[in-house]
Amino acid sequence: MQQRFPWLQVDDLALASLGLDGEGWFDGYGLLMAFKNKARSLGVHYVKAQATGFAHSHGRVDAVTLDDGTQLPCDWAVNAAGAWARPLLAGTGLDLPVYGRKRCVYAFSSPAKTPDCPLVVDPSGLWFRSEGDIWICGLPPPQDDNDPPLEVDYNLFDQAWLTLAHRVPGFEALRLQRAWAGYYEYNTHDQNALLGPHPALPNLLLANGFSGHGLQQAPAVGRGLAEWLVDGAYTSLDLSPLSVQRLVEGRALLEKNVI
């Protein structure tokens, strides 16, 4: 590590791993727009509105209700409302262990040089990576509340700075440039996606609870749910280990590496 990344302080580390291929980062918003535009070109009709819930009878969803009172009748409904998936189910009497957990991202500049900087995850939970001429970083908050207000926690950056300067001595000099806050759609049961039909309303498909790692799973999830809608089963990748049934049976598929 010291040879490959001379800017890294490694004295207190016994072991590290480095992915040399099949890893990296990309513009998440760009990916979303690419999917959206492709869907539009294939005839998908987007409605800009606030969904308020699902009208249902006899164990099936009949329609999605909107805040202007409109009902959109449907054969199938998909709840893909991210950190807001749980309140959307309230009218059905169903509950989901999915809550918004705030994560802040801090962008900083520094005179430090970190050539070939990968995404670095420190044992403390802090992560950082380069972003052009600057760096971005984040870390879990000391207390993780459910559905807190989405304000940037600037005090937490002081904590981040201590760890950054310890791991990369060059980061002792840095300047916070900007910051933003977002929600992890956190599945408190086992921190993994809840995917596919809800056992109590089988024509309601869930794509929820990704717990902060949903972007990398999005292409497979989209394809899997499309297969379910068209073929009634997952055909290319078996996503059934992520089924909601594990909640009913009290099983967990624990994700230990949420950063």
Ligand SMILES: Cc1cc2nc3c(=O)[nH]c(=O)nc-3n(C[C@H](O)[C@H](O)[C@H](O)COP(=O)(O)OP(=O)(O)OC[C@H]3O[C@@H](n4cnc5c(N)ncnc54)[C@H](O)[C@@H]3O)c2cc1C
């Ligand atoms: C700081 C941060 C860093 C992250 N880093 C990574 C990463 O490195 N890798 C990774 O894989 N993932 C990462 N994630 C997680 C990733 O962004 C999410 O897992 C992913 O966006 C979840 O996708 P989704 O479609 O389920 O929900 P979202 O992307 O939240 O989309 C839900 C959509 O539903 C809309 N919506 C909600 N309620 C309603 C309603 N009632 N009516 C109409 N529309 C509604 C919302 O406006 C939103 O557009 C990160 C998240 C954060 C916050």
